[in-house]
Amino acid sequence: MNWLKNVRLETSETIDKYGRIQTMTEIFNLEIDSNGRIAKIIPSRDSPSDQNSFDAKGKLALPAFSDLHNHLDKTYLSLQWKASRPAKNLEERLAMEAEELVALAETIEQRADAMIQKHLSNGVNHIRTHVNIDPFIGLENLYGIKRALDKHQDYLSYDIVAFPQHGLLKHPEMPDLLRAALQQGATMLGALDPGGIDKDIENSLQMTMDLAKEFNVSVDMHLHDRGQLGYYTMRHWLKIVDEQDFKGKTSFSHAFGLAGISTGKQQLFAKQLKAHDVSILTTIPISINSQLIPIDCLTESGVFVGIGCDGFYDSWSPYVSGDVLEKVREFCEYTGKKTERELRESLKYVTKGITPLTSEGVYQWPKVGDEASFVLLDASCSAEAVARVSQTQSRTLINRGNIYLNN
Known part of the structure; x- marks a missing residue:
């Protein structure tokens, strides 16, 4: 053309x-x-x-558009309908998922391809996908996801985050599995709730930093821990960033700890995030019990914020449509944005600004x-x-x- x-x-x-x-x-x-x-x-x-x-x-x-928080390996797309199984807490959900992803491994490329095509049809040309790397699935999902993404290389770019969904410290083989993933096609290193999952914030964060510097890759850290636990985790990581000269290579995904602190602390911490060139990547919660993190406050402080679908139609939820533009609409609705400028400006959360x-x-x-x-x-x-x-x-x-x- x-x-x-x-x-x-x-x-x-x-x-x-x-x-x-x-x-x-x-x-x-x-x-x-x-x-x-x-x-x-x-x-x-x-x-x-x-x-x-x-x-x-x-x-x-x-x-x-860009989907900056996705899990291509977890979708049920292209399979028969099934709703989510109930789980009492995050750890029980993770245990269910570990069992299920092994069973789903043989359809990994087919399912990922279905999700990618849905994104392309919705106008997405960049996907950041987290891919489980763990003792249950090894690197099989990584290989399947990379094959699916590379089939569409004329239409999209991507980041693949090697994601320790079941913790970094709980399984001794995890550091070497993540090393292998970063050698075999993963472009970024993930992390997950050093407090809530690993139960050892300092050692988990330090090992994450060591791996990131070993392979010279950026870090995208899932932080579901709320309140002071999540807030402390982010502050401690910024301390390590200063010590290790790692500025400009961090994303906090979800960062729910920001929702449980005072407005004053939110504003002060947003300035720290900006000073450390940290990105915030999140989705818009569906449940009325889930507080939205202070996206407007972060944006006003110059912090880059990106919105993604997270998982859609998987073991976690049957509802999410997989349309990032719909996520922007939900954000505007939840935060009361109605004017031409407010709606127009919110588009930036799915267009890389x-x-x-x-x-x-x-x-x-x-x-x-x-x-x-x-x-x-x-x-x-x-x-x-x-x-x-x-x-x-x-x-x-x-x-x-x-x-x-x-x-």
């Missing part, structure tokens, strides 16, 4: 007679070069002479030289796309000029 024709782009904003902000759009033609980047942006009335084109037919272009307009309504994306990666969808603007997201909404992913048409 040399040209993307008749694509709707957000250009500015205006205020109507009621004082309500409205997003303005226009139709353009975009030339895509051989490297998958934008070479020209011209008004649609200026028809390109090259016939190798794709007609967007007036659909809105948004930055391609990119939005078509600045917070003041000034054009900033796409520009000549940018990667030609878009989601095309039926909406008048990004605020409508967020607020009125629908599972039946037709979307087309374009990744570096490659059109994904399997939807």
Whole structure:
């Protein structure tokens, strides 16, 4: 494809007679070069002479989406329906999962492929997936996940996190299993609740740091521990980061400990996270008993926040749709966001921080030289796309000029 024709782009904003902000759009033609980047942006009335084109037919272009917290190895997609089994607590759930993932191992590539295709159809061109590495499954899931991801390399990029779902210290073989995973295709190191699961915060965190530095990889740490336990864990990790010169290589996934501390502490700690260049990657809880972490406070302090689906349709929950745009809508609904700017700005949580307009309504994306990666969808603007997201909404992913048409 040399040209993307008749694509709707957000250009500015205006205020109507009621004082309500409205997003303005226009139709353009975009030339895509051989490297998958934008070479020209011209008004649609200026028809390109090259016939190798794709007609967007007036659909809105948004930055391609990212799912920054996923578990491709756990989904039931492509298998017969089954609901989740009840579990009394996290440890019981993990024990059930250990048994189940062994039984599911033979369908790992099939199930992961089904989830990847669902993401591509929804407009996702980057997936960060955690893959269980443990004494029960070994590296089998890693191999299957990598095969599934590599089949779609024209349409997406990925991170694979070697994830010790059953703890780092509880099984003596875990450090060597994680080393093997990082040698065999995992691109990042995971960690899980050094307090709640490993029961030894200091040693668990230090071993995680030792492994990360051994392989020069970043760390994505699942932290479900709430209140002071989770808060202490994060503060202690930042202390180790300072001691080991590891700034800019940490993500805290979930970080539920942030929800159980005072507003003042949240604001102070958000500044520390920013100073250490720590990302927060989370999902939006469904249960009304689950507190949402202070995403707005983190964002105001300049902390990068990304939203993912976590697992969807797996042993943990049958409900999650697997649509990151729906997660953004849920976030806006839970936090009372209703205005054009609030809805429009929230898109950044699934676009790696990119939005078509600045917070003041000034054009900033796409520009000549940018990667030609878009989601095309039926909406008048990004605020409508967020607020009125629908599972039946037709979307087309374009990744570096490659059109994904399997939807």
